[in-house]
Amino acid sequence: MYTTEMSKNPTQLGPSAAEPPELIEAFEARVANDEFIEPKDWMPEAYRKTLIRQISQHAHSEIVGMLPEGNWITRAPSLRRKAVLLAKVQDEGGHGLYLYSAAETLGTSRDDMIDALHSGKAKYSTIFNYPTLNWADIGAIGWLVDGAAIMNQVPLQRTSYGPYARAMVRVCKEESFHQRQGFEIMMQMAAGTPEQKAMAQDAMDRWWWPALMMFGPPDENSPNTAQSVRWRIKRETNDELRQKFVDVTVPQAQAIGLTVPDPDLKWDEARGHYDYGAIDWDEFWAVVKGEGPVAKERMKARTEAWEKGAWVREAAMAHAAKQAARRQKEAANG
Amino acid sequence: MANEKKEWPLWEVFIRAKNGLSHRHAGSVHAPDADIALRHARDTYTRRMEGVSIWVIRSSDIAASDPADAGPIFEPAESKVYRHPTFYVVPDHIKHI
Numbered sequence: 383m384y385t386t387e388m389s390k391n392p393t394q395l396g397p398s399a400a401e402p403p404e405l406i407e408a409f410e411a412r413v414a415n416d417e418f419i420e421p422k423d424w425m426p427e428a429y430r431k432t433l434i435r436q437i438s439q440h441a442h443s444e445i446v447g448m449l450p451e452g453n454w455i456t457r458a459p460s461l462r463r464k465a466v467l468l469a470k471v472q473d474e475g476g477h478g479l480y481l482y483s484a485a486e487t488l489g490t491s492r493d494d495m496i497d498a499l500h501s502g503k504a505k506y507s508t509i510f511n512y513p514t515l516n517w518a519d520i521g522a523i524g525w526l527v528d529g530a531a532i533m534n535q536v537p538l539q540r541t542s543y544g545p546y547a548r549a550m551v552r553v554c555k556e557e558s559f560h561q562r563q564g565f566e567i568m569m570q571m572a573a574g575t576p577e578q579k580a581m582a583q584d585a586m587d588r589w590w591w592p593a594l595m596m597f598g599p600p601d602e603n604s605p606n607t608a609q610s611v612r613w614r615i616k617r618e619t620n621d622e623l624r625q626k627f628v629d630v631t632v633p634q635a636q637a638i639g640l641t642v643p644d645p646d647l648k649w650d651e652a653r654g655h656y657d658y659g660a661i662d663w664d665e666f667w668a669v670v671k672g673e674g675p676v677a678k679e680r681m682k683a684r685t686e687a688w689e690k691g692a693w694v695r696e697a698a699m700a701h702a703a704k705q706a707a708r709r710q711k712e713a714a715n716g
Numbered sequence: 717m718a719n720e721k722k723e724w725p726l727w728e729v730f731i732r733a734k735n736g737l738s739h740r741h742a743g744s745v746h747a748p749d750a751d752i753a754l755r756h757a758r759d760t761y762t763r764r765m766e767g768v769s770i771w772v773i774r775s776s777d778i779a780a781s782d783p784a785d786a787g788p789i790f791e792p793a794e795s796k797v798y799r800h801p802t803f804y805v806v807p808d809h810i811k812h813i
């Protein structure tokens with residue numbers, strides 16, 4: 383669950399003058415040849431930095447993504463739904479952990495990444511700064527938000543950095559359950575009482591546009607896309623992925639009798655794609671800057687959980703040190 | 717303790733998918749000790765019956781070859797094609813060899 387390229391003024395990527403041209407050339411050739419780059423291989427500093435930013439943002443999105451759904455675990459309408467939601471939220475935590483580990487292979491530390499998230503220096507997907515108002519939102523998130531995430535993540539299974547690609551393979555395997563459980567919720571509500579159907583439609587109305595924004599700014603405003611695609615950090619552009627998402631999702635909405643909240647949406651026979659209306663990018667940038675409806679609440683919940691858990695982390699370390707000292711003493715005496 | 721790095725150490729996780737297969741690297745976890753590393757590895761990497769056995773080892777205890785030395789390390793094997801059966805020409809009518 384994430385969006386690419388979230389810094390508003392990204393630094394221009396490119397090889398630095400200080401790096402040996404023959405190493406850069408060999409690196410570029412390997413990447414162009416679809417070889418994987420592994421942690422201890424030589425890589426340009428800009429490649430390393432871009433990956434750390436992208437993977438850690440991705441990890442943060444998984445971790446923050448647990449909050450809007452975690453809200454609803456105690457209020458799930460049945461035991462089945464509760465068990466499913468618990469499993470999904472646990473998966474999101476797991477995804478965050480796979481990704482933090484992948485980022486750590488590039489030389490950043492877990493503590494530094496967590497600090498960057500809590501201090502507001504690091505971004506996470508804008509989608510989680512929208513509130514989950516009722517149960518239908520849990521359906522809409524699974525179906526649309528996880529659906530958009532899958533669209534983004536499937537090509538990343540072939541991304542050039544080995545640990546990131548391997549994390550993505552694992553994530554993608556688990557993610558399709560997330561989307562299907564969300565669609566099932568929406569399908570059931572859309573076929574329910576008029577009130578239930580209205581709730582499903584209302585959730586669709588609120589989540590459709592934010593889901594489209596998850597793919598990031600349009601290609602012409604995404605200055606690093608070309609370099610990232612060349613380095614195989616990204617495999618498809620934001621607009622290409624967004625179009626794919628619209629094309630597969632519109633028929634799903636129609637099939638369960640929900641209306642996509644876009645008066646300009648129409649099938650374009652010549653292009654073989656759906657045309658869709660203009661996206662409100664001012665809203666997107668406002669949310670990126672932390673002005674989403676619940677941005678402050680999310681970070682407060684996140685930092686509180688971290689701070690309240692500090693004593694557990696410290697006690698576990700103290701216990702491990704004590705055990706190690708005892709073993710050492712026993713070994714010395716034995 | 718205040719300014720000390722508080723992060724739990726990193727452990728590499730290896731999982732045996734089923735008996736008959738070797739343990740294979742799955743990823744890593746942070747944990748204060750081996751017991752908790754095993755527990756975290758279970759929660760992180762085996763939520764869908766991916767394994768029947770887990771190994772964890774502190775990442776700092778792993779010695780690894782340097783990719784920059786890959787040439788000198790692996791080249792000797794590359795030039796010894798006579799170590800492969802396909803190097804030897806055997807007439808077609810000779811069977812079971």
